[in-house]
Amino acid sequence: MRKGFLLIIVLLVVFSANSQEKKKDTVVETEVVNVVTKYNPKIADVKKIKNNPTIQLLKKSDKKKLKYSIFSAPVASTFIPKTGVVKGINVGVKERVYNNYFAAGIGNYISPYAELFIYHNTRFNDEYGVHATFNSSEENIKDTKLNSTFLNFKSSAYFKKEERYFDWKVGLEVERNHYNWYGLPTDILYSEAVINGIEEDQNYTYFKTTGHFKFHDSYIDYGNITASYFTDKYNSSEIYASFNTKLDFPLDFINYNLNTISFDAGVEVLNGNFTENYNNSNGINYNIITAKLIPEYKHEFGNLLLKASLRTFVSVDTENDITNFFMFPDLFLQTPIYKQYVNIYTGLTGNLETNTYKKFTEVNPYVSPSLFITQTAESSNIFLGLKGNLTKSISYNIKASVVKEEDKPLFLRNNTKSNGNSTTFNGEELKGYEYGNSFSIFYDDVKSNTIFAEFEYLFNKNLTFSTQVEAKNYTTLNALESWNLPSLQGAFLAKYKKTKWYATANIFYVDERMDALYNAEFHSSLSGIQTLNSFIDVNLDGGYHFNDKFSAFLKLNNVLNTNYQRFANFNTQGFQALAGFTYKFDF
Numbered sequence: 001m002r003k004g005f006l007l008i009i010v011l012l013v014v015f016s017a018n019s020q021e022k023k024k025d026t027v028v029e030t031e032v033v034n035v036v037t038k039y040n041p042k043i044a045d046v047k048k049i050k051n052n053p054t055i056q057l058l059k060k061s062d063k064k065k066l067k068y069s070i071f072s073a074p075v076a077s078t079f080i081p082k083t084g085v086v087k088g089i090n091v092g093v094k095e096r097v098y099n100n101y102f103a104a105g106i107g108n109y110i111s112p113y114a115e116l117f118i119y120h121n122t123r124f125n126d127e128y129g130v131h132a133t134f135n136s137s138e139e140n141i142k143d144t145k146l147n148s149t150f151l152n153f154k155s156s157a158y159f160k161k162e163e164r165y166f167d168w169k170v171g172l173e174v175e176r177n178h179y180n181w182y183g184l185p186t187d188i189l190y191s192e193a194v195i196n197g198i199e200e201d202q203n204y205t206y207f208k209t210t211g212h213f214k215f216h217d218s219y220i221d222y223g224n225i226t227a228s229y230f231t232d233k234y235n236s237s238e239i240y241a242s243f244n245t246k247l248d249f250p251l252d253f254i255n256y257n258l259n260t261i262s263f264d265a266g267v268e269v270l271n272g273n274f275t276e277n278y279n280n281s282n283g284i285n286y287n288i289i290t291a292k293l294i295p296e297y298k299h300e301f302g303n304l305l306l307k308a309s310l311r312t313f314v315s316v317d318t319e320n321d322i323t324n325f326f327m328f329p330d331l332f333l334q335t336p337i338y339k340q341y342v343n344i345y346t347g348l349t350g351n352l353e354t355n356t357y358k359k360f361t362e363v364n365p366y367v368s369p370s371l372f373i374t375q376t377a378e379s380s381n382i383f384l385g386l387k388g389n390l391t392k393s394i395s396y397n398i399k400a401s402v403v404k405e406e407d408k409p410l411f412l413r414n415n416t417k418s419n420g421n422s423t424t425f426n427g428e429e430l431k432g433y434e435y436g437n438s439f440s441i442f443y444d445d446v447k448s449n450t451i452f453a454e455f456e457y458l459f460n461k462n463l464t465f466s467t468q469v470e471a472k473n474y475t476t477l478n479a480l481e482s483w484n485l486p487s488l489q490g491a492f493l494a495k496y497k498k499t500k501w502y503a504t505a506n507i508f509y510v511d512e513r514m515d516a517l518y519n520a521e522f523h524s525s526l527s528g529i530q531t532l533n534s535f536i537d538v539n540l541d542g543g544y545h546f547n548d549k550f551s552a553f554l555k556l557n558n559v560l561n562t563n564y565q566r567f568a569n570f571n572t573q574g575f576q577a578l579a580g581f582t583y584k585f586d587f
Helices: 002-025 192-197 357-363
Strands: 100-107 111-121 126-137 150-162 166-180 201-215 220-232 237-249 261-274 284-301 304-317 322-338 342-354 375-389 394-413 439-458 463-476 488-497 501-510 513-518 526-532 535-545 550-557 565-567 576-585
Touching (some): 100 550, 284 342, 322 375
Antiparallel strands (some): 100 576, 126 150, 201 220, 220 237, 237 261, 284 304, 322 342, 513 526
């Protein structure tokens, strides 16, 4: 009985153990399963370096801060917008702008006029243009014994291209001008035979080529190359060549508040000759080489604007074996006294000007082809001025200055080589400019005290007025007078433009000028002073636009029919009228 009971207990223990073991096998546990497979790398798996590049541009290329303000106009609370009605703003008729035009006209004194302008650009950032003007007068001025006609023709063409790092432009200019030395002196009675034998005509021919380079985001700002050739009927010739460049160097590596300093550098060469001089048959040669270096720095100290420079020149006259070195300080200061209304500015400067035969003929086409050519040094120019606005519509600029110039050119009438009956001098036939009807250049040291004032009045969007007045007092070193320089000049300009009509008025005033009188024919000395009367010249210009393409114009010059002389013994045309049309078009 006891053995049976023990056997039962042993069996229960064994079955119980087996039961526990099976129960343990059926428990679900969480495990990590590692699956091993082939690795295929991708670009996206690469770890990227997060570095932003630092780009440093020139200071002049920095973005400018945009300053703006909102003008808030309150609307009354009783305002209720009306719905359902579309309102439009009347902006008028939109005018179409054309790139090209042709103008032609005819006036009294048998004066034909023509002008052509052509412009075109392409989708490759290329552009080109052609401009030509023609103006002449084929009828003589009243009471002139010699021919007094003239002809002016000027044409120019250019091509411009924009590249990635710079823009470049090349151009060509051609001029042809015809004048006559018709201003015979009135104190000599010239015989009919002498007058008929005078060859008074003069022709000027001019060629000029230019090249311009403008660089982007570079220390080199621009570069200009010029070459020109000028000649006349008497085989005078003048060659002028120049190269100019501007370099910009930032100074912010020293201090961030410092601006860029610029260097204007250049070289010019002038070479020319005249076949004869006025005294004898010997020729005149001139050859001048000039180099310049002009550093300039600009800075603003609050409301004070400062521009400082040192203008340095080296001039070599190879014909006369003369070398000159010039240094002119250049300083400009400006600050507002009362913003927008009163700004005061002052400064001093100097310069070296290269005179050329071409420049002299542009001012006075009646110079003789026998000139001495040299440079003019503006040794000092001290000025003080005020500018600003009197009202929102009236602006002004008033300046006083004292200028000292060395070898300033003055136009002086040549003495005649004829007594009225002779056509030869020292056994040689007289040229057409040797009858007292041409001008030479008299160089002298001149001091000029000047007061200059200009005003502009914007009456409305259609009508504007402007005026300029300049008063000068001259002191010469050797000359008896400041030859052919007026002490007072003034100009008045009015412009009117409406939808169809436009008009312009120009009024000029020139004070008395002085020229020389001679005792007898060449080589005599001065006998007195010839006074040229002051004059007022009124010019009107207007027109009517029939449509965007076609318009008509009318030009009236010397409306007062004043018989004045721009230079001694050279009378001007009286009342002149020229009418014509303008046609605009596109390709």
